[in-house]
Amino acid sequence: MIRRVSVSRSLFDICNYICLIALSLLCILPVIQVIAVSFSSSSAAASGLVKLWPVDFSLKSYEFILKKQDFLGSFLISVMRVILGTSISMFLTVTLGYALSKEVKDFRMRTVYAWYFVFTILFSGGLIPWYLTIKYTHLLDTIWALVIPGAVTVFNVILLLNFFRGLPKELEESSFIDGASHWTTLWKISLPLSMPSIATVTLFTVVGHWNSWFDGLMLMNSPSHYPLATYLQTAVIQQDFANMRAEDVKTLSQISDRTTRAAQIFIGALPIIAAYPFLQKYFMTGLVMGSVKE
Amino acid sequence: MKTVKWRRELPLHILVFPSLIIVFLYCYIPMFGNIIAFQDFRPIKGLLGSEWTGLTNLKYVLEMPNTYRIIWNTVYISTMKIMMGNIVPIIIALMLNEIRKTYVRRSIQTMIYFPYFLSWVILAGILIDILSVQNGIVNQALGWFGIQPIYFLGNNTWFPITLVVTDTWKEFGFNTIVFLAALTSINPSLYEAALIDGANRWKQTLHITLPGILPIVILMTTLSLGNVLNAGFDQVFNLYSPQVYESGDILDTMIYRIGVADAQYGPATAIGLLKSSVSLMLISVSYWMAYRFANYRIF
Structure with a gap:
């Protein structure tokens, strides 16, 4: 059978393609433009010649920021918080998700616990009490302030919980009959079977830690303890020169402010861009997973 | 036993x-800490x-000259965001659904949810650069069409629009995926039946596809009701400046300024508590409605 394509249909198809391709370009071109600016010479950037490709290729701004102590320092702090924060967070999410995935007949307190955690989605303590609590528990100005208070993400727990529930019950039962404890069952049976969902939640946690900036701004007293996102917030967005050293301000006046800012933004986004292939692969899985319930 | x-x-x-x-x-100790x-x-x-001091703090905050305008800004900006955040993804999902070549669809999907993963600090840095009046590429492009440069981040008419558009830009990829997943779960035999009855693509979209994704659309809208008082602190805080306080200042940025910049702990907590209490009611109602009408459960 020959499929007849009407004129209006092919016209629609063409428009549809054009619109969608334009739209997807709209989503990535701003990033490309900033990358182009960061690799351009300062005079080209300052006079607005740079479009989507570097004009007068130059690495000056990268040389400048990679020599900057506070930039490198905050980069390392970010890396540290990602590693620490993700391991703590994942440990708590997995253990809590496993326990709450049990049925009420096996774990009578389950519903009480579940509501205890879900209530924190519904109501929160507000900015000042949150800050004061962290202050009174002596976490202020330490890396633990960025890692401990937000370690239990209830949404991720729910995601994992629903996945654990979808696993065949017979597997767990057989492991209990063989004399395994909950602990062994969790690590030897449930966890290996849930690797796709664990990967999704881990990636979300990593991205969350890398991106979060407000806690650093609130909880770190000295700028030398800022994670990269907070550093960028103060240096690029607020353009706070107060935290800068005198010689940095001098160098900055020689090379363009615009290219430096662009370079810092690009380095800040680089880990996300590098992880993006994995992110988008697990993104779909995560979404589908979260919506499948029994 | x-x-x-x-x-x-x-x-x-x-x-x-x-x-x-x-x-x-x-989480719980800060909740009790609200007694501040x-x-x-x-x-x-x-x-x-x-x-x-009883209700003195609350009275003080509510009598501040800008409070009601800020509440209005918050509700206005977040409502616009919720509307755009649902309408745009539906349209894009429908359009993507018409593309038959898998690799084209896949590459478009990959590109449209890229901004979703970047933080507002990074995006604000990018936006400040591309929206700038002097050399920003957006204003340069507008210039090619003979349009005068627009001060997107410094003009009270444009600032809320910029907030809504850029927020939609960052977030629409996510909802598009959700709606696309709903589209693929529609029973194909419905389309075959409609084809036999002589329905064209447009009629099929209108009578099969849209009703098919209606439940998930209702669910997403309902769940976002709880966010009416969250107009997006991360975005506004990184993009605003004193000259657009009039149109862009929201409750969360106000709480930050009173509480952190001015160190008035009591008043900041009072307005924060008011906000979380109203939010609690809104979220409870929205979850209840989602449960009642879409059979949605959190866990």
């Missing part, structure tokens, strides 16, 4: 315990030693 059961459940209690403590410390809202809080005197 009872002790045996208790002993069997003990390991599960132990697994819950660390999370229980952390959530108690950093009714105190003349002095850090030296502490939480229990500070003087009780």
